Amino acid sequence: xxxxxxxxxxxxxxxxxxxxxxxxxxxxxxxxxxxxxxxxxxxxxxxxxxxxxxxxxxxxxxxxxxxxxxxxxxxxxxxxxxxxx
Numbered sequence: 835x836x837x838x839x840x841x842x843x844x845x846x847x848x849x850x851x852x853x854x855x856x857x858x859x860x861x862x863x864x865x866x867x868x869x870x871x872x873x874x875x876x877x878x879x880x881x882x883x884x885x886x887x888x889x890x891x892x893x894x895x896x897x898x899x900x901x902x903x904x905x906x907x908x909x910x911x912x913x914x915x916x917x918x919x
Contacts, residue, residue: 836863836903836911839889843916846892850901856882858905863887865901873899891917 837851854861858881865874873894876887891899896919902912 836901836913838913839901839915843918844891845918847888847890848915849886849888851884851886852878852880852903853884854878854881854903854905860906862904863901864904864909865889865899867894867899868897874901878903 835853839848839850841848850863852861852863861878861881863874863876863878864872867873874889876889878885878887894917896917899915899917900912901915902909904910
């Protein structure tokens with residue numbers, strides 16, 4: 835599970851809640867820009883309990899970004915966030 839980024843839209847820092855099953859070997863949060871280029875790849879250390887990732891989005895241009903939870907190499911959930919200046 836990957837939750838909605840808070841706040842959304844954001845102009846700087848955002849927090850994304852997630853949950854990765856205990857049996858997962860690898861998990862990452864990946865963020866793509868509107869052109870589909872990967873802009874962030876963050877390993878997720880917690881398994882079997884809720885976690886959250888804090889992302890600093892100040893260096894990214896305004897626009898719509900997709901982000902997804904990748905577990906054991908497979909995209910299992912995806913959401914959208916807006917960076918607004």
